[in-house]
Amino acid sequence: MHSDPEFGDDKFTHARAVVAASEFNQAVLDTVADGIITISGDGRIRSFNKASERIFGYRASEVVGKNVALLMPQSYAMRHDRYLAAYAASGQSKVINERPELEGKRKSGDLFPIEVSVTEVSHAGEPIFVGVIRDITDRKRMDRMKAEFISTVSHELRTPLTSISGALSLMRSNALGGLPPKIEHLVEIALRNCTRLSALVNDLLDIEKLSSGKVTYQxxxxxxxxxxxxxxxxxxxxxxxxxxxxxxxxxxxxxxxxxxxxxxxxxxxxxxxxxxxxxxxxxxxxxxxxxxxxxxxxxxxxxxxxxxxxxxxxxxxxxxxxxxxxxxxxxxxxxxxxxxxxxxxxxxxxxxxxxxxxxxxxxxxxxxxxxxxxxxxxxxx
Ligand SMILES: Nc1ncnc2c1ncn2[C@@H]1O[C@H](COP(=O)(O)OP(=O)(O)O)[C@@H](O)[C@H]1O
Ligand SMILES: [Mg+2]
Structure with missing residues (x-):
């Protein structure tokens, strides 16, 4: 076969372009802050980007080819295989198209809160799942701190408020002797503002309790x-x-x-x-x-x-x-x-x-x- 230098060059250029493109894609994948994991239809990990390594504490080489259940707490891992099977059968999934908050398991065994979104792509006729995983430990901690702060402040405000409005009501009730009209008017205003403030405090407490599921119903x-x-x-x-x-x-x-x-x-x-x-x-x-x-x-x-x-x-x-x-x-x-x-x-x-x-x-x-x-x-x- 005679060689065609130009054609040879072309092939070489093409191969180089493919490698460059793949390196480029890898570089992009490796710089994203979210963990990106691809999983085959039977639940095995096919790729594991740098952020995933950082989040879960595993090297890619340790997990590629293993079942993705490795990255989940026991209770969820058992269900996951069934989810995949059910998804394959029905095309319905809890995770796909939603962004539920789940727990992940690090190599150390620690559990941590994650937000997951999964999409399905078809590659060479085979379904591949792409999972994007975000470690939300910090966000959860902030949420908790915020909720605790609101709750503490509201409680701390409530006690003195009750006492102030008690005192003002007593003044207004004439139990301590009549008040000059000008003062009575001021007491009236102070009392009205007390009521407003305690309504605000009660609302804040309610919102906090409702979002942390602490309201009990009779x-x-x-x-x-x-x-x-x-x-x-x-x-x-x-x-x-x-x-x-x-x-x-x-x-x-x-x-x-x-x-x-x-x-x-x-x-x-x-x-x-x-x-x-x-x-x-x-x-x-x-x-x-x-x-x-x-x-x-x-x-x-x-x-x-x-x-x-x-x-x-x-x-x-x-x-x-x-x-x-x-x-x-x-x-x-x-x-x-x-x-x-x-x-x-x-x-x-x-x-x-x-x-x-x-x-x-x-x-x-x-x-x-x-x-x-x-x-x-x-x-x-
Ligand atoms: N019946 C209503 N007519 C007109 N605007 C309303 C009505 N109910 C609620 N709104 C609007 O919705 C807002 C939110 O109501 P709400 O959550 O009860 O807060 P708040 O009463 O403390 O302002 C009100 O501030 C007002 O702008
Ligand atoms: Mg209202």
Whole structure:
């Protein structure tokens, strides 16, 4: 065969280009901060980048060809093989397309929190899984510190606040003799601000407890309409300070829901206080219950300012107030709806709203209707 120098050169150049490209890809893989691990369909590790070595403490040569279960705690490793098998059969996975927080196991045996995302690619007709692993130990530690800090500060604030507001209430009650009008006015203002501050502290404590799963619920059967009329009674006074009436439109239904009464009233209380705060003087806020076969939806309807469409997504997030001037105008922390949603969901309910700017708003919470018999059958004493 005669050699064609040009063709030979071409082949050589091509091979060199392939090597260069592969070196380039490797260099990129090795500089990413996240661990990138590829796994074959049977769960064996095919590649392990530099960051993976750093995160897990293994050299690539120690783990390539081994089952990826090596990098997981025992409890999860056993399930993983079944996951892979189930995925192969159904194409459904818990990890693919999601970003769950799991635990990884370092070579030393230490467990640590990781965030994992897995994608599937097909290589030479074979499925390959690409796992991107992020060590979130530091983030978790920060989250914990933040939560502890909030909780400590809130607790430390609460005690002196209780004492200040106790003292002020006593002064106002005339138990210590009447106060000159000017001082009485100042005491009134101080007391109102105390109430605001303790509402903030309570909200902060609630948010912290809700996100760390520390809220306990005293679940009981309650007639929906009884709860609704209690909520109205609780908030009528607040309505009066804004010159807004609170009305319940009830029809005497006996339907029951299964909730923690106090927490349920907190949910309605927040909807009602918002509705009152954002209603013009002289308006009314109406409460109504609508039933479907399976659920009771409690609606809190106002004809106040309404909420612009583009602000809807943010509403149930923490510290979100549509307009930061709201705080000054109406008071509040922007935590109420975040707490409300979380409370409802943790008790098995849902929340939502309809609103248009200038057209008022309707906020609702929905709980499944329950019958005592059914629950009694499920849980015999
Ligand atoms: N009924 C309502 N009408 C108009 N705006 C509302 C209504 N309910 C809630 N909002 C808007 O949503 C924001 C967040 O409410 P919330 O989480 O309860 O916090 P806060 O009451 O402490 O401000 C409010 O500040 C307000 O901008
Ligand atoms: Mg509120």
């Amino acid at each position: 679940m009981e059967f309650w007639r929906v309409e009884k709860l609704v009329s209690d909520a109205v009674d609780d908030n009528i006074g607040f309505g009066e300070t804004f010159d807004v009436k609170i009305l319940a439109e009830l029809n005497g239904s006996e339907h029951e829901i299964y909730v923690d009464r106090q927490r349920f009233l907190q949910i309605l209380g927040n909807f009602i206080s918002n509705a009152v705060k954002f209603s013009p003087k002289g308006n009314s806020v109406r409460l109504r219950v609508s039933y479907t076969n399976a659920a009771a939806r409690i609606l809190v309807i106002d004809q106040g300012s309404g909420i612009a469409k583009e602000k809807h997504d943010r509403l149930f997030k923490r510290f979100s107030q549509v307009d930061s001037s709201d705080i000054r105008k109406a008071g509040g922390t922007g935590l109420g709806l975040a707490i409300t949603k979380e409370l409802a969901e943790q008790m098995g309910g849902k929340t939502g709203f309809d609103s248009e700017l200038g057209q008022g708003s309707t906020f609702w919470v929905e709980f499944p209707l329950v019958s005592r018999d059914k629950v009694a059958v499920l849980k015999p004493r």
